[in-house]
Amino acid sequence: MVEKSDRAPLLDWEEVPPAENRASGCTAPGIGWSTSPGGPEFLTSAVSSIDTSLSSRSTIPTPAEWDAQCPDKDDHTPASGQGEVPHDIMVKWEEKDPIVAVFVVTFDTRSGNMLEWCLPGDMNLEGVEFKAMASGSHRVSSDFIYFRKGGYFGLACFANMAVDSVVERGARMKSVGILSTSYTLLYRYMSFLEHQVRLQLKTPGQYSPLEAFFEDKRSVLPPDGESVVTACPGSAWGAALNHCMHPEMKITHPAGCMSQFIQFFGEQIMVLWKLALLRRRILIFSPPPVGVVCYRVYCCCCLANVSIPGVGVAVPEFRPFFYVNVADIDTLDTELSYVACTTEKIFEEKRDLYDVYVDNQNVRTTRESLKPLLRLSAADREKYRKLTEQRQMLLYSQEENGDCVSSEEDHFILFFLEQNNRIFQTLSEVAGRPEPILTQESVRAMGLDPHGDRLFLLHLLETYGYDSLLVTEHPCCS
DSSP states (O other): OOOOOTTSOOOTTOOOOOGGGOOOSOOOOOOOOOOSTTHHHHHHHHHHHHHHHHHTSSSOOOHHHHHHTOTTGGGOOTTTOOOOOOTTTSTTOOOOOOEEEEEEEEEETTTEEEEEEEESTTSOOTTHHHHSSOTTGGGSSEEEEEEEETTEEEEEEEEEEEOSOTTTTTEEEEEEEEEESOSTTGGGGHHHHHHHHHHHHHSTTOOHHHHHHHHHHBOOOOTTSOOOOOOSOOOOOOHHHHTTOOHHHHHHSGGGOHHHHHHHHGGGHHHHHHHHHTTOEEEEEOOSOOHHHHHHHHHHHHTTOOOSTTTTTTSOOOEEEEEOOGGGHHHHTTOSSEEEEESOGGGGGOGGGOSEEEETTEEEOSOTTTGGGGSOOHHHHHHHHHHHHHHHHHHHHHHHHOOOSSOHHHHHHHHHHHHHHHHHHHHHHHHTSSSOOOOHHHHHHTTOOTTTTHHHHHHHHHHTTOTTTOOOSOTTTO
């Protein structure tokens, strides 16, 4: 059984993690977006408090300084996902366990995907059987899936086991999942769900651990029974928040997948960055397993992070839908901006549902106005060169000097945050001038190419409402 933090006693659904997965030291909570009321305001205040705290110091806190502020570090295990960080950095941060449902999905050879069991019994889980078990999952032995169900986020773990049964046609497939009012803490229960789905395969119908889990983690819903899904995270966090993060957290939480995401797409990451900043509808296709692709959805959202208050208030929310299937077609048809992934090839023909289609490392669009944005500008290549050079320097510093403060993950997140802030800070300054005209110098100040990025800039001005302020016939050539 796993020893939890001091907020609650040990429960019978908890397990002891393998000895090799344990480590001393505090862990940083997962940072992301919440669906609780006032989410955006909280994120803004969090950024301000982080910036203020870090700027008041000449250096980032050392591991020893952090350990000194985590006196009970040995009592906190990575399985709980909780940890202590300096109070002056994590002002107002509060972790909760907002679980609103737990369920088991099974595959029936005659009826297909079926909801086998759930708590609470009156929860509307219609369609969750197709979200928790992706199309094509029969070809893999295990997988995990992030998804959206109405106003909630979900995480399900799938497993496929060979059985000597004619009725089941030699294979038993199940998924065990949860729904939450917030996405950010779902990763904490990954190992629990993985264990439970294996248990369900071996001894179907043993629901007592799931019942105990739900009793401990259940959330009190708002009076109307619905939560509000807010926009993609608009905050960033400094290296101090991640430097002592346990590797297990980085593997099981999307906040640790940014480096793999960028290495996978290479220079194409700059194309995705522009499309994300323009709040386009981005659909990523991949055959199962779909778990790593759900992480790409998260990372794509991170490319559009901006921490300047007020920026993006009037633009469509950049919503992460994670995994979607044909049952989501009507919902996606009403969305103005989103990022999602799917295993169903039929979506490729539904061109009215997306602006950009990503298949493996190929980014394409049928929108004529967006096709020029798929070509890299000189500034794009220069930014990517700087990004990779800085990463190599960081890795060298970590290897040669034992630098455990700087995080590769932080480096990627903050690189795009700073780039985005630079763009909107410059736009705001130009818009406040008596003659709000964009010149080549101001475009370069944003880190853009006055010629190669001209169309991107025009799209950006239109999307964020700067077109009415910056009146000029040749915004990049004056």
